[in-house]
Amino acid sequence: MKKHIVSLSIIFINILLWGFSYPYLSNHIPIHWSFSGEVDRYATKTEAMLLMLGLLIFVYAVMILAPKLEPRKKNLALFSKTYHIIVNAMLLLFSLLNLLLVLTGLGYHVPMGSFVPVLVGAILIVIGNYLPRVRSNFFIGIKNPWTLSSDTVWKKTHRFASKMFTIAGILIAINSLLPIGNNGNIAMLALILIAVFAPYVYSYVLYRQEMGFHKK
Structure with a gap:
């Protein structure tokens, strides 16, 4: 139960955030923005609250139940601690989105x-x-026929993916601070796609090399 305390605390804090803020929120809250940063979808404060809290609970439930x-x-089990760190990181991300939406609903200008x-x-x-700490499994990580069939390919692919994700994350964060408008959003999507798909290509190349080595 101890390993769930942080996750459940994050969800509980979000419930308190919405609960205390609810009477003061605008009746309609922005919940989606276009690439240009313009609001293109609103929801009632009740819908926004249920959507965001529901998303948190859903993510937690999936991440906890699916490994069973x-x-x-x-x-x-070999990377259980790492797994829960990743779960909590995702919950914190959605928590910050909750906070930004609440601040918007309270009338603050949030870019x-x-x-x-x-x-x-x-x-x-x-x-x-x-x-790099994630071991071969069917639930989390770079999962494809090549990584799942070879521990060596799995390890090398995840070391490569680690670098790709980190570099992409840094570039996206820096890019968001530059006044380049829609081009910044396009660059962000491009970086995400490269970070996600490059390891798949890399794993295939590694697998082919490994199979070629075994045939000799």
Whole structure:
């Protein structure tokens, strides 16, 4: 139960945040912004609260329950601490989004176009930092036929992915501070796509090399 205390505390703090702020919130709260940073979708404060708290609870439930179906439970147990750090990092990310929405609902001007990329960059850096500790499993990490069939390919791919995620996170955070408008959002998406898909290509190359070595 101890390993769930931080996660449950994060969710509880968010419930308190919405509960205490609710009477003072605007009846309609922005919940989505376009690439240009303009609000393009609103929700009632009740809908916004239920959506954001529900998202937190959903993420926590999935991250906690899904490993019970993991075929490689022994491997998952080897990085249990790292796994919960990643879970809590994701919950903190959504918590900060909750805070920004509440502040917006209270009438404060929040430049979401700048804050969100910083949060995305931060979560990529955190995940990148812990990826090398993730052991072969079917639930978290770079999972494809090549990494799952070879521990060597898994380890090398995750070391490579760690660098890609960290570099992308830093560049996205820096990029968000530059006055380059929509081009900044396009750059952010490009960096995320490269960070995600480059390790897949790399794992295939490693697997082919490993298979070629075994055939000799």
